[in-house]
Amino acid sequence: xxxxxxxxxxxxxxxxxxxxxxxxxxxxxxxxxxxxxxxxxxxxxxxxxxxxxxxxxxxxxxxxxxxxxxxxxxxxxxxxxxxxxxxxxxxxxxxxxxxxxxxxxxxxxxxxxxxxxxxxxxxxxxxxxxxxxxxxxxxxxxxxxxxxxxxxxxxxxxxxxxxxxxxxxxxxxxxxxxxxxxxxxxxxxxxxxxxxxxxxxxxxxxxxxxxxxxxxxxxxxxxxxxxxxxxxxxxxxxxxxxxxxxxxxxxxxxxxxxxxxxxxxx
Numbered sequence: 001x002x003x004x005x006x007x008x009x010x011x012x013x014x015x016x017x018x019x020x021x022x023x024x025x026x027x028x029x030x031x032x033x034x035x036x037x038x039x040x041x042x043x044x045x046x047x048x049x050x051x052x053x054x055x056x057x058x059x060x061x062x063x064x065x066x067x068x069x070x071x072x073x074x075x076x077x078x079x080x081x082x083x084x085x086x087x088x089x090x091x092x093x094x095x096x097x098x099x100x101x102x103x104x105x106x107x108x109x110x111x112x113x114x115x116x117x118x119x120x121x122x123x124x125x126x127x128x129x130x131x132x133x134x135x136x137x138x139x140x141x142x143x144x145x146x147x148x149x150x151x152x153x154x155x156x157x158x159x160x161x162x163x164x165x166x167x168x169x170x171x172x173x174x175x176x177x178x179x180x181x182x183x184x185x186x187x188x189x190x191x192x193x194x195x196x197x198x199x200x201x202x203x204x205x206x207x208x209x210x211x212x213x214x215x216x217x218x219x220x221x222x223x224x225x226x227x228x229x230x231x232x233x234x235x236x237x238x239x240x241x242x243x244x245x246x247x248x249x250x251x252x253x254x255x256x257x258x259x260x261x262x263x264x265x266x
Contacts, residue, residue, distance in 0.1 A: 002170040002257075003031060003134070005050050008043040015050075016042035018170055031171070032117050032133060032221035049090045050136055050171040051115055053224045056083040057213055058140060060155065062228025063201045069236040078204045078212050081155040083140070083226070087165035091259035095141055096163045097245065099265075103143035103158075106243040106263075109229035110187040110195050110251040112180060113138035114206060115171055116223040120214050128210035131219070134173040135180060137251045137259045139166040139187075140226050141243075144235050167224070169257045177255050180206040184254040185230060190247055197230030199253075 002018040016024035017037045024042035029035030060079040061067050067074055089095070097106055117133025140159065147158025177183070181202060187195035204212070209227060213219060234241035243249065245265035252258040 001173045001176065003027070003050060003173075004044070004170050005048045005052070006042060006044040007046040007048060009045050013048065014042065016044065047090055047092065047168070049088045049167050050169075051167070051222055051224065053085050053088060054220050054222045056085060056087070056165065056224045056226065058083055058159065058226040059204065059209055059228045062203050063197065063230040064203055065197065065201055065231040066229060066233070066236075067203070069231045069233075074203055078209060080213075081159065083156070083165055084160040086162055087160055089163050089166050089261070091166060091168040091261065093166065093261060094163065094264040095139075095166065095243070095249070095261045096264050097243070098143060098161045101143075101146065101161065103145050104242065105144040105235070105240075107142045107144050107234040108187055108189065108194070108243060108249050109140040109142060109233055110185050110253075111138040111140050111226045111229050112183065112185060112199055112206075112253055113167055114180075114210065114225040114227060116210075116219045116225070117221055119218060119220055121218045122216065123211050123214040125207045125211040128207040129174060131210060131214075132174055132206070133221070134171045135177050135253075135256055136167045136171055137169065137253045137256055138224075138226050139249065139251050139259065139261065140229060141165065165226075166251070166259050166261045168259045172256045183256070186252045187232065188250045188252070189241070194234075194241070195230055195232035197232070199227075201230060202228060
């Protein structure tokens, strides 16, 4: 199933199931517990991020070739950081370059996003996918100067400015995605490919990530997990390539879809 979240003409917010012909049928109930797809056509006036998250966890340095391009050793354990829930936007919304906390080094990062569907703790690797509602495309937009130089040795600041987490276009359930570690993942910037890889290059796969994060820690339904980015980021290029006002950046993941966002200076 492909699930969207939207606002109708009255300003009310619902979920809907996307049909093969591109139409949408409204969903009744909670997509993380009990729900049903109605026969009522959804009045989609504005598409929203498919999930309004309770928390966002992120795994850094999780692709072998990405670690190589940055000259980093492969980590022994997953590298963990968080993004603020204020960062989440939908496909079609603007990525806004920080104005007060100025940055000249804003980067793109295509990522597979896991959506936790059931409350879980101390999950085994073998059972990890039982707690996954589905997957989305994500762009872990990063102000590298704030991440590395000005963030007090923590990554969260440079990752958590408003609009720094485009997600979507749908929440796609696991039965449609199949193996999440066998998906082509790409970023296109202003029509030119800049990242093109496969999720099979992850150092820690989806099962391992969910199991690791749940150790002695409760993961709640609606938690998002960004799983890392492959090689080709702007920071690793020569010369380096930073997002600027007027750019258009798209993230595409096989079986999930594409999100596209323009960049605005304010």
